[in-house]
Amino acid sequence: MSERRLTVLSGPSGVGKSTVVAELRRAHPAVWLSVSVTTRRPRPGEVNGVHYYFVDGEEFDRLVTAGELLEWAEFAGNRYGTPREPVLKKLADGVPTLLEIDLEGARQVRRSMPEALLVFLAPPTWEELEKRLRGRGTEPEDVIARRLEAGRVEMAAEQEFDLTLVNTSVQDVCRRLIALMTDPQGVTTTTNREV
Ligand SMILES: Nc1nc2c(ncn2[C@@H]2O[C@H](COP(=O)(O)OP(=O)(O)O)[C@@H](O)[C@H]2O)c(=O)[nH]1
Numbered sequence: 001m002s003e004r005r006l007t008v009l010s011g012p013s014g015v016g017k018s019t020v021v022a023e024l025r026r027a028h029p030a031v032w033l034s035v036s037v038t039t040r041r042p043r044p045g046e047v048n049g050v051h052y053y054f055v056d057g058e059e060f061d062r063l064v065t066a067g068e069l070l071e072w073a074e075f076a077g078n079r080y081g082t083p084r085e086p087v088l089k090k091l092a093d094g095v096p097t098l099l100e101i102d103l104e105g106a107r108q109v110r111r112s113m114p115e116a117l118l119v120f121l122a123p124p125t126w127e128e129l130e131k132r133l134r135g136r137g138t139e140p141e142d143v144i145a146r147r148l149e150a151g152r153v154e155m156a157a158e159q160e161f162d163l164t165l166v167n168t169s170v171q172d173v174c175r176r177l178i179a180l181m182t183d184p185q186g187v188t189t190t191t192n193r194e195v
């Protein structure tokens, strides 16, 4: 069924989710990546409509009230949500679809679309996660601290996911994700650490 073609990718801030998604976008255009709405300010290089739809709080409220979001959550002081309509359309068309969302969002999708495959992206070590988040250089130290705090909560929820991929190599993670998304039959429901 089409919902089986829905895959969710979650993991702590700085683990490499955006990097993996960018590589998928480049190397595997057959996969459709949902573009989220957010109240966060754009980082340098982020393009409206490509990385996110950047909206203000008022517009976000409107989308929530109108029921236009499939799921939404607050993360480290900003709100993020998945526009419902495009996801349902892609799934109806049989297109493998990926949502890159936080733990709260993943839990909501688990409830509303139980056939979705939930993938947890984990860092090789906690120290490496801190290094990547600081190395990215996009946030001041207080924001990094909030994101690391949220990261501890996300790391503790790994067992809720169907599968864990350890982001040592972006290429390996992408290869495995594509295989999972285009041949989901082989996926078991117990959490396995891989890659
Ligand atoms: N629930 C939910 N979370 C989202 C959505 N879009 C992005 N996120 C998550 O929000 C968190 C913060 O994203 P962002 O500010 O781009 O920071 P980054 O993950 O550190 O690059 C990450 O965990 C994202 O996966 C969405 O539509 N819904």
Ligand SMILES: Nc1ncnc2c1ncn2[C@@H]1O[C@H](COP(=O)(O)OP(=O)(O)O)[C@@H](O)[C@H]1O
Pocket: 011, 012, 013, 014, 015, 016, 017, 018, 019, 020, 132, 133, 135, 136, 167, 168, 169, 170
């Ligand atoms: N496999 C990897 N090995 C080393 N560095 C990585 C890897 N994946 C991502 N990074 C780097 O880690 C930092 C955080 O990655 P990013 O994709 O922004 O994470 P997220 O979207 O999960 O917050 C970036 O500077 C990115 O270049």
